[in-house]
């Protein structure tokens with residue numbers, strides 16, 4: 458690749474150890490009013506007490522109006538007094554992301570392109586499946602981590618999403634689905650697996666996940682909210698202290714030499730350190746498992762020696778956590794995109810890889826491709842990114858050199 462990888466990593470790690478990064482926009486909008494979507498319950502309670510001089514339970518009423526009934530206009534919050542509604546009007550706003558378009562797939566998958574500001578848009582995808590409905594949520598506009606097989610990586614990186622922009626994705630989808638928390642659950646799971654590295658936008662992601670799990674928010678059980686990371690080791694430890702969600706790790710290779718190429722973050726946090734952090738995460742709570750995502754790429758990481766090394770890594774994890782099947786593996790056949798040099802293995806190779814894992818006693822489901830007809834499959838999420846890393850321009854140049862006119 459022509460991109461200077463170290464500088465890409467530097468951008469991604471701005472927030473490391475220090476919470477929200479310098480690129481996270483402030484909460485108040487251009488009109489000076491605070492967006493209520495930026496607040497989880499403790500912050501909204503403080504806002505009501507300290508800024509509005511109101512009782513905490515008023516904050517709870519407002520959360521229910523927003524996240525259970527999808528009302529954003531204070532004047533329609535009829536159990537609040539007129540004076541409070543007027544006060545809210547002058548101090549706050551409930552501003553959801555703007556739906557640029559949405560598209561339904563023949564298989565029930567639904568995709569939204571959401572405008573985050575004048576120049577940036579991100580995608581959010583809903584995937585219904587046998588009694589569950591999973592929403593794949595983005596955490597950043599683009600991504601700076603530059604994983605070699607990732608479509609998002611080719612678009613470069615602009616900025617972190619705010620708490621409002623992250624929970625706003627859930628709100629848009631839940632409203633569209635007619636989801637009623639605790640009663641009519643259409644949205645049962647959230648995976649932070651869309652655009653971006655969630656742990657590089659730690660504070661905003663943790664706050665948004667707290668609203669997802671709050672009874673006054675979307676009431677999802679802790680284990681039904683999953684954060685997927687490429688392996689930001691110190692932030693995995695911080696997550697263990699500050700939040701209680703399921704952890705998924707984008708592993709994709711069992712050897713450092715190969716993972717250094719596929720996931721450049723591995724040069725900073727190699728596999729042994731990553732696995733140590735995963736063990737610490739799992740051990741914080743009895744019976745906790747960690748999911749390892751493994752994207753299968755033809756001739757790259759789909760050979761028997763890769764399967765054997767993966768089995769050894771997972772077995773070692775189970776042994777250290779002292780629980781059978783503590784390590785769960787998801788196999789994801791690669792979804793090609795324009796300009797990529799990687800290919801999807803054929804069905805036989807995918808099954809052969811899976812069989813080796815199964816024979817070793819591991820379950821290792823192959824993730825079915827969903828929403829293919831609307832480009833909503835895993836690794837295909839796109840948006841419009843005002844790219845500060847210049848990676849998208851370089852990717853376009855490469856595509857033009859290859860004569861691919863669909864480059865943009």
Ligand code: SF4
Pocket residue numbers: 600601602603604607608609610651652653654687707
């Ligand atoms: S795979 Fe995830 S972490 Fe890696 S570049 Fe893509 S979005 Fe970023």
